[in-house]
Amino acid sequence: MLNRLPWRNATTGRMLLLCAFTMICLGLVMVFSAVASLDESTDWYKRRDMRQAVFAGIAAIALFLLWRIDYRKLAGTGPFPRWMFALFLLSVVVGALVLVPGIRHEAGGKFRWIKIGPKSFGFRIQPSEIIKVVMVLFLACWLTRPGVKIRSWKTFGLGVLVLCLAEAFVIKADLGTGILIAMVWGMTLLLAGVPWHRFLALIPPAAAAGSYLMFSDPYRLNRFKAWLNPWGDDTISSYHTRQSLLSVFSGDWFGMGPGNGVRKLGFLPEDSTDFLFASYCEEWGFVGAVLLIGLWLMLLRQCQKAASRAEDSLGRVLAVALGGMLILQAILHIAVNLVLLPPTGVALPLMSAGGTGLVLSACCVAVIGSVAFRPGHWDDDELTTPTLHVH
Numbered sequence: 001m002l003n004r005l006p007w008r009n010a011t012t013g014r015m016l017l018l019c020a021f022t023m024i025c026l027g028l029v030m031v032f033s034a035v036a037s038l039d040e041s042t043d044w045y046k047r048r049d050m051r052q053a054v055f056a057g058i059a060a061i062a063l064f065l066l067w068r069i070d071y072r073k074l075a076g077t078g079p080f081p082r083w084m085f086a087l088f089l090l091s092v093v094v095g096a097l098v099l100v101p102g103i104r105h106e107a108g109g110k111f112r113w114i115k116i117g118p119k120s121f122g123f124r125i126q127p128s129e130i131i132k133v134v135m136v137l138f139l140a141c142w143l144t145r146p147g148v149k150i151r152s153w154k155t156f157g158l159g160v161l162v163l164c165l166a167e168a169f170v171i172k173a174d175l176g177t178g179i180l181i182a183m184v185w186g187m188t189l190l191l192a193g194v195p196w197h198r199f200l201a202l203i204p205p206a207a208a209a210g211s212y213l214m215f216s217d218p219y220r221l222n223r224f225k226a227w228l229n230p231w232g233d234d235t236i237s238s239y240h241t242r243q244s245l246l247s248v249f250s251g252d253w254f255g256m257g258p259g260n261g262v263r264k265l266g267f268l269p270e271d272s273t274d275f276l277f278a279s280y281c282e283e284w285g286f287v288g289a290v291l292l293i294g295l296w297l298m299l300l301r302q303c304q305k306a307a308s309r310a311e312d313s314l315g316r317v318l319a320v321a322l323g324g325m326l327i328l329q330a331i332l333h334i335a336v337n338l339v340l341l342p343p344t345g346v347a348l349p350l351m352s353a354g355g356t357g358l359v360l361s362a363c364c365v366a367v368i369g370s371v372a373f374r375p376g377h378w379d380d381d382e383l384t385t386p387t388l389h390v391h
Contacts, residue, residue: 176344
């Protein structure tokens with residue numbers, strides 16, 4: 001058996017990486033378009049667009065290099081993935097730094113980032129993005145281990161403990177990412193073979209926690225009300241939803257053209273992050289939106305093909321869980337921008353401004369690519385054996 005398919009023969013892996021790279025480039029174009037209307041600093045390292053270009057370069061390098069590493073090395077050896085568990089605990093510790101004054105960074109009244117480096121040219125890290133990815137990697141490496149009693153209540157209880165650790169410093173300040181983490185956690189456990197009826201025991205505490213988080217914060221409650229009636233309330237929350245809808249509708253069929261959007265001129269908040277899709281629709285129109293959604297569907301298809309041809313359960317769980325995490329986040333982002341869901345503060349993977357999410361999303365695709373380039377079996381379009389003709 002081949003250890004790794006060559007690039008020219010690995011159709012699934014090649015399409016997967018090229019889809020992700022196209023999204024990174026599109027996202028960079030949109031960030032430059034959004035920032036073009038702002039009075040940015042003349043220092044390049046303080047400009048949002050230049051920083052995004054640097055992170056996009058790092059993401060592209062990670063995308064086209066990390067797939068070469070065998071994904072099975074993530075699991076290590078022995079009965080338990082100790083190193084991956086240590087990395088998960090480290091990510092939780094990093095998440096706790098959002099509570100430390102002087103290190104944490106505030107935006108929109110929420111502490112979701114930590115600052116690293118001098119104030120003039122330092123950068124920010126969003127720990128929730130790290131926790132989300134490392135949690136999936138650890139769960140996949142642990143639950144697919146030989147000897148793990150995947151259907152036992154003990155295993156499920158330990159999985160719930162992992163979820164509690166992952167949510168501890170996330171869900172209060174970032175409910176949208178907290179919900180996404182819970183969804184990805186459940187998906188990973190189901191893929192590994194945990195019986196679905198185990199999750200029924202979590203419905204009462206989840207409902208209670210959700211109600212508390214919703215009604216204890218007036219800002220979240222106002223967002224929910226604005227979602228129900230975006231045109232009837234005159235609040236900051238309803239302003240977000242209105243401008244998002246106006247951006248989408250302004251794009252018409254073919255959009256105003258790249259860089260020609262109007263809502264980015266101070267009307268649409270967070271046009272390069274939480275509402276990137278709305279800004280994209282204004283400039284690229286309905287046709288451009290359909291093409292972008294088609295690109296996401298193509299990425300989903302390649303993840304499914306990589307999982308179906310994986311040579312072990314670890315590869316199957318990694319491909320579907322990591323791919324599903326990216327797709328779920330994209331669905332949440334697009335649904336919020338179309339006012340199908342209340343604003344959640346979830347960015348569009350591989351495209352929205354933000355170095356942490358961009359680089360880690362590229363790393364996720366690279367891990368799926370590692371699975372795709374090491375399938376347990378091949379189709380004719382992925383491996384062609386030369387035929388020897390004897391005359």
